[in-house]
Amino acid sequence: MTNPTELLHRRYGVNSFHTDIPWNDCIDTLLSHRSIRAYLSESLPSGTLETLIAAAQSASTSSNLQTWSVVAVESSNRKEKLSQLANNQAHIRQCPLFLVWLADLARLTHIAESRGLPHQGLDYLEMFLMAAIDAALAAQNAVVAAESLGLGTVYIGALRNRPEAVAQVLNLPPHIFAVFGLCVGYADRTIETAIKPRLPQSAVLHRETYQLSEQDEAIALYNQVMKAFYNSQKMNVPGDWTEHSAKRVAFAESLSGRDRLREALRNLGFELR
Template sequence: MSEALNLLKARYGREETVPDISWNPVLERLLSHRSVRAYSSKPLPPGTLETLVAAAQSAASSSNLQLWSAVAVEDAERRQRLSVLAGDQAHIRQAPLFLAWLADLARLRRVAAQRDIPAEGLDYFEMFVMATVDAALAAQNAVIAAESLGLGTVYIGALRNHPEQVAAELNLPESVFPVFGLVVGHPDPQVTPAIKPRLPQDAVLHRETYTLESQDDAVRRYDRIMAAFYAEQDMATPGDWSEHSARRVSGPEKLASRARLKEALNALGFKLR
């Protein structure tokens, strides 16, 4: 129970009441999650990739359409090129495995064509959303599996910075989009990342109906927690969480090349009616 208390305190940045339930290793593993951005070059044990994919395929899938795929990139030169496309992030080069998670409508489009069945439904935005959700659910299962094996992970949203170039690098057909990447490897033992606090539950958990104004106090408490966290971790983040987050969405220039995502999707064969 003491470990659960420590993990809850780290996750929320303050003391939390431990629910009156039976704590177990799975819950402790989930609460221990942290993004790892420093890796050793130690190779992964044989069978790791296949185990992660099996865990990913055990996630829920809407209507069992399984509208996702993943490309495993182990080649150092390809990881180097992808790292440049994804904001020159060093950990993509450091770790032995990089997974590109894909919203994949091409497989079902091909299956429908082989059965002479129209596939017009794949041109609607709903199907792209469904594929993106499927990919995220699968990837999170893979993350939990990797962490249970003592490995570290970090998601790479910057894979969307240059989606056409990423698609060319990975030889993606039309109707396949790189949603995000995932670095997998052995954490550098010299670097221990902190558990980043999240918003208080009363900011994200609503009962019966949604209320916006009631979140203000929780956000103010969180701002104080994150201002202290940024200082403790010596992070060059201006202000508190509200300041940082508001500036992050202040204009399209903050999205950089991702502001043209709709254009990139069209170029990659998504009609999105």
């Protein structure tokens, strides 16, 4: 296991809090997370996929409705198509296993209709939100499991740029939406990937009530931390984190096609009342 003080320093980019809790492999794995965008072509051991899905299914699910599914993509041809729909990201093609996590209301629609029962509740925004949350919780369990096995991962939100096209590639019926993808595989160790610092806890941890203006100092510190991080990684990122983040949300065009998400969801069968 990594020294806790050293690992916390990497996660925040500065000396952080001291902890007296007993350190363990689970916390070590969580705090060591980094996004991997370069993979070896090495195949995964037999049973890896099923183990990751068992971990995913062990996540909490609202009302035990289990409103998520996942498509495991290993075909080079299909990974190529999905890569093209997600800004042509090479790591989608490289990884041996690409998992597409789905908000799935088709299953509940099907079982209700098979028994002649109404299912109007599925037409409301709450149920789509529930399904998206369920998918996220399941996927994160799978990520932790994968990283505990020495595998690398990275989420691919760009699948939401072209939702209808992704649905066509995966043969998704109505009432299913691809929330994000996930690359899984062995990292190419010749390409070093550092732990990316996060905001100080004083920006995200609020005690009793939420405080917005008091985050200014923490954000200013984080801007400096991220500048140092980008320089250390030789990443040409203009401006600081605040400027970079503001540009990502400045205009509808900044959303890379996701500004039409409501329209896409309705095209995929979600009423969103």
